[in-house]
Amino acid sequence: MDMVRLIAIDWSGDRLLAHRRIWLAEAVEPGRLVRLEAGRDRAAIGDHLLRLSRTAHAPFVVGLDFGFSFPAWFMTQLGAREAPDLWAHVAAHGERWLAACAPPFWGRRGRPRPVCSDPPLRRCEAALPRVNGIAPKSMFQIGGAGAVGTGSLRGMPLLHALHAQGATIWPFTVGGWPVVVEIYPRLLTGPVRKSSGTARSTYLAERYPRLDAEHVRSAAASEDAFDAAVSALVMAEHAADLAALPAETDPIFSQEGRIWHPSQLPTPNSKLPT
Numbered sequence: 001m002d003m004v005r006l007i008a009i010d011w012s013g014d015r016l017l018a019h020r021r022i023w024l025a026e027a028v029e030p031g032r033l034v035r036l037e038a039g040r041d042r043a044a045i046g047d048h049l050l051r052l053s054r055t056a057h058a059p060f061v062v063g064l065d066f067g068f069s070f071p072a073w074f075m076t077q078l079g080a081r082e083a084p085d086l087w088a089h090v091a092a093h094g095e096r097w098l099a100a101c102a103p104p105f106w107g108r109r110g111r112p113r114p115v116c117s118d119p120p121l122r123r124c125e126a127a128l129p130r131v132n133g134i135a136p137k138s139m140f141q142i143g144g145a146g147a148v149g150t151g152s153l154r155g156m157p158l159l160h161a162l163h164a165q166g167a168t169i170w171p172f173t174v175g176g177w178p179v180v181v182e183i184y185p186r187l188l189t190g191p192v193r194k195s196s197g198t199a200r201s202t203y204l205a206e207r208y209p210r211l212d213a214e215h216v217r218s219a220a221a222s223e224d225a226f227d228a229a230v231s232a233l234v235m236a237e238h239a240a241d242l243a244a245l246p247a248e249t250d251p252i253f254s255q256e257g258r259i260w261h262p263s264q265l266p267t268p269n270s271k272l273p274t
Contacts, residue, residue, distance in 0.1 A: 107143030
């Protein structure tokens with residue numbers, strides 16, 4: 001197999017400032033980046049990935065920092081049997097969901113968290129360890145501190161477009177390159193105090209001493225750039241895992257998805273496209 005390109009994107013659901021907050025990092029070997037850049041909004045980063053998927057001469061894997069699916073009970077309510085059905089539905093209705101913020105969504109002004117007997121987290125989220133006391137939040141939260149639902153609802157149309165073009169969206173679909181995985185940067189960076197520029201600089205110097213000075217400066221300058229850079233570097237350390245991801249056999253994970261990280265990958269029982 002050719003050398004695999006590893007691309008991590010720190011995503012943003014921000015309506016106005018996404019072009020400042022979305023960062024793309026690329027690595028082709030452990031410890032080094034070949035790109036760390038911002039400036040594209042969601043539409044532009046989507047066009048960039050779709051163009052790469054059509055023209056790239058080497059296989060590549062993309063890690064995207066947003067939730068790829070919802071809890072199975074919510075998908076059942078929607079009548080979405082599989083994740084591609086959900087992505088198509090969100091592409092058509094997601095902005096209306098955000099505007100209405102009707103239950104089970106919450107977090108906008110005047111929209112407190114509703115009482116609900118169904119679990120607010122996907123199984124893959126509930127299973128993740130806390131990092132510095134921080135745990136994944138519910139996809140139904142679309143406002144307030146730490147909300148992840150807005151970025152996810154504005155990211156699923158990209159999954160819909162990539163799937164339509166033949167990409168493999170792990171663990172939901174099997175297609176060609178690119179292979180797209182859900183990432184959770186806090187799990188990949190570990191317990192660093194990301195709000196501190198000094199802590200970010202120290203972390204990069206200690207863990208990735210081979211990084212170019214320009215990439216160190218960019219990655220240390222903001223949490224968004226730091227998350228993209230470290231995610232791509234971790235992906236590069238585990239390129240072999242990412243090139244041999246397992247087919248999904250669990251029906252719940254087949255609907256709800258998995259969050260990729262190295263230590264919890266099951267034993268591969270099939271390989272991705274060559």
